Amino acid sequence: MNQTASHRLAPNVSLTIIAGFLGSGKTSLLNHLLTQSGGRKITALVNDFGALNIDSELIEAQHGNQVSLTNGCICCSIGDDLMRSLADIMRQDPLPDHLIIEASGVADPTRIAAYAAVDPQLRLDGIVTLVDAAAHQLHAQDPYLADNYHKQIEAGHMLLISKPDLVEDSQVEHLEAKLRASYPKTPQARVRHGHLPIEVVLGLQAETGEQTTPPHAPQILSTQIEDHGLASWSAHLHGGLSREVLAEKISSLTPHVLRAKGVLRDAQGAYALHYAGGRIHFEDLDVQPSGHFVLIGKPELPNAQALSDLFQTASA
Amino acid sequence: MAHILAQSIIRHKPILFLSKTCALVLSHAEAMLGLGHFEKGESFVSTIYQAKSIRTMDPHQPHATHIALKDRKILAVGTAQDVADWQAAWGPLELNTDFADRTLLPGFIEGHAHMMEGLLWDYHYVGYYDREGPDGTIWPGLKSIDDVVAHLKQIQATRNDPSEPLIAWGFDPIYFEGRRMTGADLDAVSGECPVAVLHASLHILNANNFIMDAADVKNADNSEYIRRDDSGKPTGEFLGQLGMYMAMRTTNLDLLAAASSPKTLQTFSQVARQTGVTTCTDLANPVPEGAEVAMRETVEKDSFPMRLVVAFQGNSLPPEESVARMQALQDKQSDKLRFSLVKFVADGSIQGFSARLKWPHYYNGAPNGLWYIEPDRLREYLTAFTQAGFQCHVHTNGDECTEVTLDAIEDALRAHPWPDHRHTLQHCQMASRAHFKRMKTLGVGVNLFSNHLYYWGDEHRAITMGPERAGRLDDAGGCLEEGVPLAIHSDAPVTALAPLFTAWCAVNRVSSTGVALGGESEKISVEQALYAITMGAAYSLKMDTEIGSLEVGKRADITILADDPIEVGAQGLKDISVIGTMVDGLVHLNKGRDA
Numbered sequence: 001m002n003q004t005a006s007h008r009l010a011p012n013v014s015l016t017i018i019a020g021f022l023g024s025g026k027t028s029l030l031n032h033l034l035t036q037s038g039g040r041k042i043t044a045l046v047n048d049f050g051a052l053n054i055d056s057e058l059i060e061a062q063h064g065n066q067v068s069l070t071n072g073c074i075c076c077s078i079g080d081d082l083m084r085s086l087a088d089i090m091r092q093d094p095l096p097d098h099l100i101i102e103a104s105g106v107a108d109p110t111r112i113a114a115y116a117a118v119d120p121q122l123r124l125d126g127i128v129t130l131v132d133a134a135a136h137q138l139h140a141q142d143p144y145l146a147d148n149y150h151k152q153i154e155a156g157h158m159l160l161i162s163k164p165d166l167v168e169d170s171q172v173e174h175l176e177a178k179l180r181a182s183y184p185k186t187p188q189a190r191v192r193h194g195h196l197p198i199e200v201v202l203g204l205q206a207e208t209g210e211q212t213t214p215p216h217a218p219q220i221l222s223t224q225i226e227d228h229g230l231a232s233w234s235a236h237l238h239g240g241l242s243r244e245v246l247a248e249k250i251s252s253l254t255p256h257v258l259r260a261k262g263v264l265r266d267a268q269g270a271y272a273l274h275y276a277g278g279r280i281h282f283e284d285l286d287v288q289p290s291g292h293f294v295l296i297g298k299p300e301l302p303n304a305q306a307l308s309d310l311f312q313t314a315s316a
Numbered sequence: 317m318a319h320i321l322a323q324s325i326i327r328h329k330p331i332l333f334l335s336k337t338c339a340l341v342l343s344h345a346e347a348m349l350g351l352g353h354f355e356k357g358e359s360f361v362s363t364i365y366q367a368k369s370i371r372t373m374d375p376h377q378p379h380a381t382h383i384a385l386k387d388r389k390i391l392a393v394g395t396a397q398d399v400a401d402w403q404a405a406w407g408p409l410e411l412n413t414d415f416a417d418r419t420l421l422p423g424f425i426e427g428h429a430h431m432m433e434g435l436l437w438d439y440h441y442v443g444y445y446d447r448e449g450p451d452g453t454i455w456p457g458l459k460s461i462d463d464v465v466a467h468l469k470q471i472q473a474t475r476n477d478p479s480e481p482l483i484a485w486g487f488d489p490i491y492f493e494g495r496r497m498t499g500a501d502l503d504a505v506s507g508e509c510p511v512a513v514l515h516a517s518l519h520i521l522n523a524n525n526f527i528m529d530a531a532d533v534k535n536a537d538n539s540e541y542i543r544r545d546d547s548g549k550p551t552g553e554f555l556g557q558l559g560m561y562m563a564m565r566t567t568n569l570d571l572l573a574a575a576s577s578p579k580t581l582q583t584f585s586q587v588a589r590q591t592g593v594t595t596c597t598d599l600a601n602p603v604p605e606g607a608e609v610a611m612r613e614t615v616e617k618d619s620f621p622m623r624l625v626v627a628f629q630g631n632s633l634p635p636e637e638s639v640a641r642m643q644a645l646q647d648k649q650s651d652k653l654r655f656s657l658v659k660f661v662a663d664g665s666i667q668g669f670s671a672r673l674k675w676p677h678y679y680n681g682a683p684n685g686l687w688y689i690e691p692d693r694l695r696e697y698l699t700a701f702t703q704a705g706f707q708c709h710v711h712t713n714g715d716e717c718t719e720v721t722l723d724a725i726e727d728a729l730r731a732h733p734w735p736d737h738r739h740t741l742q743h744c745q746m747a748s749r750a751h752f753k754r755m756k757t758l759g760v761g762v763n764l765f766s767n768h769l770y771y772w773g774d775e776h777r778a779i780t781m782g783p784e785r786a787g788r789l790d791d792a793g794g795c796l797e798e799g800v801p802l803a804i805h806s807d808a809p810v811t812a813l814a815p816l817f818t819a820w821c822a823v824n825r826v827s828s829t830g831v832a833l834g835g836e837s838e839k840i841s842v843e844q845a846l847y848a849i850t851m852g853a854a855y856s857l858k859m860d861t862e863i864g865s866l867e868v869g870k871r872a873d874i875t876i877l878a879d880d881p882i883e884v885g886a887q888g889l890k891d892i893s894v895i896g897t898m899v900d901g902l903v904h905l906n907k908g909r910d911a
Contacts, residue, residue, distance in 0.1 A: 144716065
């Protein structure tokens, strides 16, 4: 079985599972994510094509249960057989860079994540669970569905509070506090009409969960933008910055920081930083680091000046 | 009154006789034109079969000895004394005594099976119980892991290409004390090719180390679906669809390919024939575009010994598209192939702990099961199909799921009243008397999974349901007492396709170790069980005007048995030999039986 050997050598496909009840905004989110692929070849496995409502200018071709987009993404409908749909995708050549599965409203996302455990080409990036702020009370008390609802939230590596605009702000805050009390390590973000930067959702790195905290630092040029109710701050950190110190600074920003990315260097050499889902991951690099550093978080993040100060003191 | 009546009968007799003579002439004319002949297959114009006993399931005439067939239909049913009248009325009828020592019943109808039964016989059966293959070969049950390994070793030694994947099915370790099968066991069969053993439930798979090495069992968090030994090392056993996925990825085989290939259909029909089934369901099939044409080509052949009722898998498409697809299938039907049902699976299985149960849920404390379709979505589908006038069959295993499905049906019927919808609950294993009462009111029928009593009865008593609730598992007695139309089924290939065995289960209600489940109120009589596997199932498929009983005008679908089940009685029901069947009056004799 030669293909077996080749499977092992082939690159990993990252798997993101979007979970959440019927009507919680999975399709809207997916719709938005597919327009921001940024060069990634994303394949999305969805429940219902029709609901996707992809901009017709973006559609390149449609064959049966598959739609190809002009940006290289592909959408496939699951029908009623996720296992076979997934097997079909994973037999394709070339493989996608990233696979997003829209779980059915009552699916247990850990069951879907389990496929990544046995497929050498599939790597679980994360489970993103949408929590409908407007329907939370109903779902949490549904006599038939409450257990499934809690199971989905528990499984999430990130919780997205959808439809925050439909209820009082205090109600959303109450929900967020409640979720934080139960799942203190799971990052949260609000999402309106599916509008969210793709970096927040993809790259959670759930599987490579080990937090490596090795060792220095920078001159800062920074900008801060607010978009979709999220704050984003980017900077060029010139000079060295130790991995340990960087990890410490990022941790000090929890729970307001959601994602961080950077290509930096320290005494040990160049490295890439990924922070997602509450976990920091460093990767050694052979390239000249650009010093580029990005933080995405909630509006509660310190302002640009404060952030510059924070990372300035970290630099040596 | 009696006197006048007698007179009138005498007076009218000559007139009746005259009209019969006309019929006789017509019949000859038809024969000459070839209208009474089959164009293909066995040649008979009109035949009277003499039997030792005929159990008709027709209350007007429950017992007979002679049956006349013409034009693929039943012309007359009666006794030796009627034959002369039939000959006079209908013209020359050939008397056939091939089955003079046999008992005839209406052709058995399996109201819940899967075409996958036909596919699995491409692989190797390794179940605990003896199972009859499509060619009549009895595959003896394998009583230990060592037996299974030895059997597979023997197969491996004789294969033309020993590097091809070796797939076995039907394995059920419930019956083995102590250890479970491991990758090392299957490496003993071969370490040079993929070896996979699929469990009877179809939800667990054991793999050899060849497959394990090719896969990359790396995510330790998911131990729920990967069985591990005490040291945390995966044993080669995978739960859910995970094992199947892994085997498919490793072998590049589509193990459970959409089963509408002619070969799969043929095998399926042969298994059916061996057990006396003349109409069988495939519950369900997504019927991809074009599949209906391929199926019809195979099924239409006179040599194909079975009517096939395909249930369209309703949630394979969104509601509107799904209804449209079902509408498009309607004119693709024929006498032998139907696309008349829509199927939904609303929850999982009790033994897999994925059925939705009411409080207090699982006896062993396992968390409540899974919805396979969310209740609101189910309501949406049922409403759409009720409006469009299509009969729906819904898989509901747990009692909570049964209740939610009844709610959804009630809502659909409020929106679109339909007196004879005959929506049917499939499996419906944990329904209570209150549920049956509600089904009666709503006009909902039920098809119970009676084979579970035998195969998983002990497990339900000890682990899933506890003794009290296991006592009302598949309560056929309660169902009939509450007046709900009843069918019973095998869910083949999950358990063996064999309606007489299913009937035996519903009548005797004992587990494989002989432990009784429930009492007399849950049992049904032999007569009621035979009705359930004929007329009961025909009613559930809305085919009771065509098949299900032996009465004038119905299709000539007949099951030929070695002995009369009414005389054999409750205990021996499952052991009665099936000689063969007739479908449309064409005889299909079983392999390995003397006519």
